[in-house]
Amino acid sequence: MYIFPMKRFALYFFSLLLAGFVTAEDAGVKRILARYQAIRPAAKDLGMYRLDWANSLDEALKRAAKENRPVCLIIIHAKYGDIASGHC
Amino acid sequence: MLAQLQPYIVTSWHGHRNEPDIPDAVKTVWRWKFQPPRGGGIPRRQSNVDLALLNSEGVVVHTFDAARNEQYGRRGTLQQYTAGELRRAVPFLGLENKPVKERSVKLPDLNGERGIRLLVSLRDNRMLAYRAPVVEVVPMTKDDWKPLAWPDKERTVPPNALKPWLSQIYPPGVMERTNPQTKVVYAIKATEGDLKLTPLKQEGEERQAILRGVVRLTDEGPGDFSHQGILEILLTYRKGEASPHSMRGYFNGLYPRNDRMHRDIRWLPLQAAIESIPD
Numbered sequence: 001m002y003i004f005p006m007k008r009f010a011l012y013f014f015s016l017l018l019a020g021f022v023t024a025e026d027a028g029v030k031r032i033l034a035r036y037q038a039i040r041p042a043a044k045d046l047g048m049y050r051l052d053w054a055n056s057l058d059e060a061l062k063r064a065a066k067e068n069r070p071v072c073l074i075i076i077h078a079k080y081g082d083i084a085s086g087h088c
Numbered sequence: 089m090l091a092q093l094q095p096y097i098v099t100s101w102h103g104h105r106n107e108p109d110i111p112d113a114v115k116t117v118w119r120w121k122f123q124p125p126r127g128g129g130i131p132r133r134q135s136n137v138d139l140a141l142l143n144s145e146g147v148v149v150h151t152f153d154a155a156r157n158e159q160y161g162r163r164g165t166l167q168q169y170t171a172g173e174l175r176r177a178v179p180f181l182g183l184e185n186k187p188v189k190e191r192s193v194k195l196p197d198l199n200g201e202r203g204i205r206l207l208v209s210l211r212d213n214r215m216l217a218y219r220a221p222v223v224e225v226v227p228m229t230k231d232d233w234k235p236l237a238w239p240d241k242e243r244t245v246p247p248n249a250l251k252p253w254l255s256q257i258y259p260p261g262v263m264e265r266t267n268p269q270t271k272v273v274y275a276i277k278a279t280e281g282d283l284k285l286t287p288l289k290q291e292g293e294e295r296q297a298i299l300r301g302v303v304r305l306t307d308e309g310p311g312d313f314s315h316q317g318i319l320e321i322l323l324t325y326r327k328g329e330a331s332p333h334s335m336r337g338y339f340n341g342l343y344p345r346n347d348r349m350h351r352d353i354r355w356l357p358l359q360a361a362i363e364s365i366p367d
Contacts, residue, residue, distance in 0.1 A: 070142060076136060
């Protein structure tokens with residue numbers, strides 16, 4: 001099919017423009033996901049979440065008796081502190 | 089050291105000596121901790137954190153100050169000291185020759201409920217303990233997701249609508265932003281900035297949008313103290329659904345930390361990986 005050169009140029013230009021947008025969108029998505037992965041701590045930095053945590057000493061003692069296991073109790077001499085999240 | 093802690097059920101307790109309900113194990117530890125030194129003299133320096141190792145019947149078999157180490161401050165020595173103290177309890181707990189199976193990482197979640205998890209890190213090269221990531225989970229109701237509903241065209245999202253989870257982006261243990269009377273950390277009271285939610289192309293059964301902009305977080309303490317950073321989040325929506333199905337993104341900012349020694353402010357990178365849960 002014969003396409004008028006100007007029309008063909010416009011079509012070519014439009015598809016390039018579209019490709020450009022798609023690429024920019026994809027690049028944006030990839031960049032966000034790459035940055036998220038780079039900022040997210042690696043497993044080696046999340047060691048405390050490899051431990052078997054209980055929400056309270058009461059719960060830990062009940063489980064210890066049932067599972068015949070020892071308890072490691074961290075005692076903080078302070079009024080506030082959330083050691084499970086780290087915001088303390 | 090993590091391998092040595094694998095057999096244990098780990099938990100924590102915090103409080104002061106005038107608390108009405110101090111657990112028996114804590115009383116035992118503090119009786120020893122706060123007794124006057126034998127033969128008089130100056131009490132040894134001690135921290136405000138202790139570890140107590142209890143057998144399965146709840147009896148304290150060993151306890152030690154978490155940071156009382158003669159070489160405290162040298163890299164690696166605190167881990168060696170802790171590992172040594174844990175070894176001392178092994179014969180009393182019957183842990184000799186017990187095979188150690190290391191657990192995989194299990195991050196906090198909401199037991200299957202929907203929410204947002206934030207992994208916050210302060211890149212402080214001087215205070216290495218503060219580099220440890222903070223992990224917070226925030227439950228999200230249907231209404232909480234509404235500000236992030238599918239945008240047919242680009243629109244502004246008020247950062248205040250995202251305050252329940254944006255307000256978790258602050259560093260751990262920054263004592264200068266703690267109420268000196270109550271010892272409670274100053275909470276984030278205001279989230280401001282300019283956020284745009286932009287729709288992307290639709291792909292198959294899913295469509296995506298990007299939330300992008302700068303947010304400033306101001307705490308409730310004196311001095312109109314704030315920190316700010318760039319927020320970029322990729323949201324995924326299922327076809328025909330307005331509420332986001334998943335999200336992944338990050339906050340990348342700077343936190344002005346007081347440097348009392350040099351009477352200056354140190355601008356430290358404060359970063360957060362942000363993700364919806366369950367995966």
